[in-house]
Amino acid sequence: MRDIHLGILKFHAIDSRRPLSIFWIIFTVTHILGLLVAFTFEKSNIIYGSSFVIYIFVSIWGFQLLKSSFPHLIQWGATRKGYFLYTSLYLILISLFMSLLNNILLLTFDAVIKTYSLTGINFYHLAQFGTITDNFATRIFIDFSISLLLISVALLLSSILFRFGLAVSGGLVVPIIVLTFIPGVVSSMSSFTQNYLSINGPLYFSYTVIGSLLIFLICWAVMRRSFIIPSV
Incomplete structure (x- = not known):
């Protein structure tokens, strides 16, 4: 059983290696190009909000993960409980x-920006x-909190x-939409989300992590008696 559980983690690691590599190569290259442009043209005005790119990527990846892995791993001997337990663990590690x-x-x-006093490029984060x-x-x-929430909702x-x-699903x-x-x-919703950027923000993000873990549990409840052939 231990080998099967390790196999789930290994399957996800191998399956995600290519998309993760492509994502980080593109991510790094585009940011370096931005720095080069800002270094070359002093009057440039380049703004990056790279965290949002991360959020989009994990959402898409979390949505397609189940269909690409669940049937294979169940056929290879994994239990539904084991699948969701170790898949959830892997997604937590990936979010981190x-x-x-x-x-x-x-x-x-x-x-780099501070060293070369570049004024034409800025990197922004929600914490600012x-x-x-x-x-x-x-x-x-x-x-981590936002990525984990998005990836858990996508999995659900x-x-x-x-x-x-x-x-x-549409019903x-x-x-909700x-x-x-x-x-x-x-x-x-706007008033509530403002709490996340207040002085008590870390507490609200902690609640988000707990909520994400509960969503993983709901995923298992939904799939515990599911066939390995998708309905769509």
């Missing part, structure tokens, strides 16, 4: 890795807005789609 590497690179790029404490650890925790949507098909998702266009709901 993405957040850590992102902020290490941003710290490096910021050092509001009254939340802005430091290296806080930035990592913010990126994928699980519902895999288990119940497009009709049921659950569409009303409609709610986001109601002015009162939008106002409440």
